[in-house]
Amino acid sequence: MNNSSNAERLDLRSMTLDEMKELTVNMGESAYRADQLFLHISRGVSNIEEIKQLPVSFRKELAKLAYIVTPTIHTVRKSKDGTIKILVRLHDGIMVESVLMHYRHGYSICISCQAGCRMGCSFCASTKKGLARNLSAGEMISQILLLEQLGNCHMSNLVLMGMGEPMDNFENVCNLIDILSDAKGRKLSRRNITISTCGIVPKIRELAERFPQVNLAISLHAPDDERRSMLMPINKKYSISEVMKAVKEHAAKTGRRPTFEYTMVSGENDSEKDAHKLGQLLNKMNAHVNLIPLHIIEGGKSLPTKKNDIIRFQNILNKYGITVTIRRSLGQDIDGACGQLKLSVKI
Numbered sequence: 001m002n003n004s005s006n007a008e009r010l011d012l013r014s015m016t017l018d019e020m021k022e023l024t025v026n027m028g029e030s031a032y033r034a035d036q037l038f039l040h041i042s043r044g045v046s047n048i049e050e051i052k053q054l055p056v057s058f059r060k061e062l063a064k065l066a067y068i069v070t071p072t073i074h075t076v077r078k079s080k081d082g083t084i085k086i087l088v089r090l091h092d093g094i095m096v097e098s099v100l101m102h103y104r105h106g107y108s109i110c111i112s113c114q115a116g117c118r119m120g121c122s123f124c125a126s127t128k129k130g131l132a133r134n135l136s137a138g139e140m141i142s143q144i145l146l147l148e149q150l151g152n153c154h155m156s157n158l159v160l161m162g163m164g165e166p167m168d169n170f171e172n173v174c175n176l177i178d179i180l181s182d183a184k185g186r187k188l189s190r191r192n193i194t195i196s197t198c199g200i201v202p203k204i205r206e207l208a209e210r211f212p213q214v215n216l217a218i219s220l221h222a223p224d225d226e227r228r229s230m231l232m233p234i235n236k237k238y239s240i241s242e243v244m245k246a247v248k249e250h251a252a253k254t255g256r257r258p259t260f261e262y263t264m265v266s267g268e269n270d271s272e273k274d275a276h277k278l279g280q281l282l283n284k285m286n287a288h289v290n291l292i293p294l295h296i297i298e299g300g301k302s303l304p305t306k307k308n309d310i311i312r313f314q315n316i317l318n319k320y321g322i323t324v325t326i327r328r329s330l331g332q333d334i335d336g337a338c339g340q341l342k343l344s345v346k347i
Contacts, residue, residue: 006091010066012041012048013138016178017185023066029058035184037062042185044145046070069138073146084151088143090115094132096163098143106156111143113173114164119198120233121219123263123294123302126163135164137175144180158188161196161217167203177211190214196261198234199243204250212254217290218247220260222269223277231269240281248285258285263292264305264313275313279320289317289324 010023021034033054040051048054048063074095075087084100096112117124118131144155158180160166166173173195180188190213197204198219207214220240222228228235247258260282264270282289291314294304305313314324 006067006069009064011069011136011138012037012066013069013141014136014172014175014179015041016175017182027058027061027065033058038182038185041068042179042182044149069136069142071139071142071146073150076150084147086143086146086150088112088146090135090139096135096143098147098162100147100151100153102151102153107148107151107153108157108159109144109147109155110159110162111140112163113140113160113166113169113176117164118168119165121198121221122231123221123265131164131168134169134172137172137179140172140176141179155188157192157194159194159196159217161194165198165200166195167197167200167207170203170206174210177214194259198232199238199246200234201238201242201246204243204246208250208253212256215256215259216247216250216254217259217261218243219263220278221263221265223274223281227269231265244281251286257288259288259290261290261292263294264310265294266303266305266309268302270305270309270313272312272316275316279317279322282317282322283320287322289322290327291324292327 012020015023015038017034017038020038021031024034024037025031036053037051040053045051046068048059048066048068051059054062069091071088071090073086074089077085079085082102086098086100087095088098089095094115096115098112099110101108101110112126112135114134115132116129117127120127144158148155160173177190177193180186180193181190190211193211194215194217195207196217196219204216207216219232220228220243221231222235223240225235225239228240250256251258262269262278278289291310293307293310294302296304310326314326317324
């Protein structure tokens with residue numbers, strides 16, 4: 001199946017159930033055929049011909065109008081802690097990375113939503129080559145299916161913290177949530193989905209409107225605008241005060257507790273003074289702080305904060321009544337930890 005023919009057809013894996021029903025009815029079939037089609041696609045069927053419950057004539061006509069996107073695994077890396085990272089080859093040769101992590105509560109999958117990223121955060125490998133393109137919902141779902149098959153498991157939690165900024169590919173991410181959470185498909189609870197953003201304020205508000213059950217994580221990484229702007233260029237457009245206002249509105253509307261991601265960089269944002277600043281910023285909120293030891297990336301000059309200093313930082317935040325965890329760094333030995341995923345060039 002060549003790419004030019006696919007470009008003229010519909011990607012079934014990127015379609016919501018309502019979109020499939022519209023397609024099916026327009027083809028002269030009953031709407032319940034869309035239910036059958038949607039269920040099989042959600043289970044990972046990769047070829048229309050495999051769906052034997054559908055009439056042969058319908059399958060043939062459907063194959064003229066649509067296809068199922070099927071990225072492939074290029075490389076698999078397994079960590080000593082059980083984490084699995086895959087390099088996924090998309091139809092145009094661009095490759096993105098995805099990670100499967102095993103916790104006591106089940107399996108979490110971290111997927112990429114973009115090939116690369118244009119946000120420019122200084123400590124993140126994903127942004128070093130810029131943004132190649134957005135990923136479709138089908139390409140995001142394919143990452144999940146590939147990892148589940150490889151790990152012989154079923155995902156319990158999904159995090160969009162891989163390559164890319166989810167709010168910069170918002171409509172495709174919304175389609176992803178609709179598809180995964182549909183009761184006639186995978187039935188993934190929206191409460192088990194976490195969207196991480198560097199702070200695109202209008203989309204934080206829109207997420208609250210469209211998906212109030214979905215968890216919100218904010219990449220903060222500094223307690224003041226001056227240093228956050230150096231680490232994260234997006235802060236020059238949306239300041240900390242603007243981000244905090246949007247997050248508080250999100251929490252009030254959804255009842256969901258926000259998480260603030262804070263990468264600990266030695267000598268840059270990890271002093272006791274920084275901890276007090278962060279505590280004062282968040283102490284009136286029902287928020288959770290996730291302290292992330294910096295992971296060294298290729299070409300990076302920053303160093304991680306020492307463990308004892310991270311614990312000291314945590315203890316100061318606790319005094320402000322803030323719940324704090326230190327992230328367990330899974331997959332660091334295979335460059336699968338936070339901030340280490342990166343865009344691979346076409347091959």
